[in-house]
Amino acid sequence: MADKEDLTRFGVAFPTPLIEQFDEYIEERGYKNRSEAFRDLVRKTLLEPSHLQSEQDVAGTIVMVYDHHISDLPIRLMELQHQAHHDIISNMHVHLNHDQCLEVIAVRGNLGRLRHLHQQIQVQKGVLYAELSVTYVDELNKLATRHSHDHNHSHHYE
Known part of the structure; x- marks a missing residue:
């Protein structure tokens, strides 16, 4: 405190x-x-994603509920996650009932990419709910990114 x-x-x-x-x-x-x-x-x-800048590095979750009986939906969702494998830390899959599944994807990466992944999931036919939640903003990485674009090469490290 x-x-x-x-x-x-x-x-x-x-x-x-x-x-x-x-x-x-x-x-x-x-x-x-x-x-x-x-x-x-x-x-x-x-920490609401709408208040953060797309270039910021963040960590959080994408939570979704979907009907696993919708043709090819589980395969499409898995393909989307494979395409974003660098930003996905882990995921948990829960069977809610005979038709619906809950999936929680732990993510860490560029907010713009995570927003794009969330949008791709959200628009799939059979996805009943999808939400991106940010719980951490990597301020140190943001500062490092700013410094890496500094063209003044007179930095001295001790």
């Missing part, structure tokens, strides 16, 4: 019914105070 001097304090006004719901939310989840809960909500919002 950040030191107290690293914290910035500000006031937020909530309608009474909303703050009452928020207080119930933080109590149910075991937060010690509103600030902790608010920080987690902000972090989650900032």
